[in-house]
Amino acid sequence: MDTNFDKKIFIENFKHSCNKVQIKKFVKGETVTTYIEKRNQICILLTGKVELIRYDFNGNKTIIGNFEENDIFGEVFYPANTNNELFVVAKRNSEVLFFTYDSLFNKCRRNCDFHKNLVNSLSELFLDQIINLNLRIELLTKRNIRGKILSYFDILSKRSLHKTFSIPFSYTDLADFLSIDRSAMMRELKLLIDEGFIKKNGNKITLLF
Amino acid sequence: MDTNFDKKIFIENFKHSCNKVQIKKFVKGETVTTYIEKRNQICILLTGKVELIRYDFNGNKTIIGNFEENDIFGEVFYPANTNNELFVVAKRNSEVLFFTYDSLFNKCRRNCDFHKNLVNSLSELFLDQIINLNLRIELLTKRNIRGKILSYFDILSKRSLHKTFSIPFSYTDLADFLSIDRSAMMRELKLLIDEGFIKKNGNKITLLF
DNA sequence: TCATTTTTGTTGCTTTTGCAACAGTTTTTT
């Protein structure tokens, strides 16, 4: 990927120069936004950590997405008439930049600098998002719990460039993220340890293959 | 979504004016491209139908994505070091436009018109793709076969604006797309029929709720 | 610092899903 694009700098410019955007702060546990009303909202997480969550009628929680600094999310990425109530909750104190997709194509009051590269940058941000979603699909299409776990660990390992890495979730949330039962996941983790595929120490995992 | 953007016209302009792109034709069954080498390739399907496929070591086939006219796909959407061999196969005779992400940010020989709206259009195309991927994740995170089937049918129903719609797959492929066992899926379909939730006639489904 | 809440680890049991296999259809190819 084009690594000479600096997302952070882009976002800083964006934030200070443009009257088309808003910034809000949220404390842990607060609801950042819901995906009910269609307003083509896009959000960029400036600091903190948020989760996109769905509860189904059985009360099963699914973590549809988890976002970290500079990630992009928002209701614009979901089709209008889904009958799902999705909401975004701050996992930590967070700072979020809000705007609407349409507003990007109008000039702002100060006709500010960021417009020059905005759409370029937007497609770059979108591209990152697509890559993340494809990774997620990669996991979810694995046919069994072992496959899902190992795929995810593989991604984490490659991302950290080490065989040892820490899981950015509690195990409870990891299960929700992989869309599997927690106890079944724990059982499978134990099997993976017993069979010598991985080592586990708290939330640190080491791949032994 | 912004519906006044006409993807088709954009693609037509693109195709005729720009020397940065290539068009190739494929007959049914041919491999369109593989996602092995990293070259930031982007493909737009002009006509036909293609599938993005993964086979795992057990020989399980998974349809990672299925693309129709004007859809966008390509290895640029996958991170560099996945150890998966993904390939794109034509399900019907197809026509595909190829380019690389990087090439978009250079001017082409004739400095052609499409550059004006190119990045805008690109982000629009990316946005469509994100919406599709989110729908896919929506399905895949459902905890059981019934949930997956009903979610998918719900999408098809909303897309067609009718309670009756046809499935754009064979049942064999549908199972691969939902990442479930075919016979288990057939069993579940039968249950759904017996319990009065759906009607089924060939590849036409009617929702009764 | 103590009480409360959340998370982890574990297990027996039940339900769901996958696998294998095969016969009958339909579609495609020659």
Add this chain to the structure above:
DNA sequence: AAAAAACTGTTGCAAAAGCAACAAAAATGA
């Protein structure tokens, strides 16, 4: 038009995953 290939529908059985429940550990927060 016949042969081959792919798809559909079905089933019994085996394996995997989900559920429920609980104790212990850790984290949170008043």
